[in-house]
Amino acid sequence: MPQIKNFDEVREFIKGTSEKTAIYVGCDSRQVNDSTIFVIVIVVHIDSCRGAKVFWKTEKVKRIRSLRQRLMEEVSRAVYTALELIDVVGNRPFEVHLDINPNPQHNSSVILKEAIGFVLAQGLKPVVKPKAIAASSVADYITGKY
Numbered sequence: 001m002p003q004i005k006n007f008d009e010v011r012e013f014i015k016g017t018s019e020k021t022a023i024y025v026g027c028d029s030r031q032v033n034d035s036t037i038f039v040i041v042i043v044v045h046i047d048s049c050r051g052a053k054v055f056w057k058t059e060k061v062k063r064i065r066s067l068r069q070r071l072m073e074e075v076s077r078a079v080y081t082a083l084e085l086i087d088v089v090g091n092r093p094f095e096v097h098l099d100i101n102p103n104p105q106h107n108s109s110v111i112l113k114e115a116i117g118f119v120l121a122q123g124l125k126p127v128v129k130p131k132a133i134a135a136s137s138v139a140d141y142i143t144g145k146y
Contacts (some may be wrong), residue, residue, distance in 0.1 A: 026135030
């Protein structure tokens with residue numbers, strides 16, 4: 001899993017894949033001491049069935065105390081990353097995975113409509129838990145390292 005230095009390497013990799021290859025972008029975060037660490041991932045699912053290559057990067061900011069603000073920052077970073085890649089995606093399946101549980105029993109559900117609206121407003125396809133594997137599994141796994 002290479003850490004992203006710039007988007008050119010990701011863009012070149014995507015260009016070399018078939019139109020069946022799916023691209024998923026997601027973000028998760030973790031509070032560590034006085035910081036919030038964001039992990040942004042790009043999952044390139046080869047032919048949508050043959051394994052995947054994962055690109056990722058971390059960004060560290062001053063601790064964000066508000067859950068709503070932190071979750072919307074995750075959404076914003078995922079959308080920004082997706083928009084960096086959109087011109088090379090072509091007709092490939094392309095999704096923004098949100099680490100948001102639609103079940104009202106979960107705290108993340110408070111921003112569900114707002115987050116989905118933001119992603120849709122950018123012309124992108126939002127996916128939430130449990131199908132949002134880029135955010136809730138891949139990025140979550142990497143944030144566990146911090």
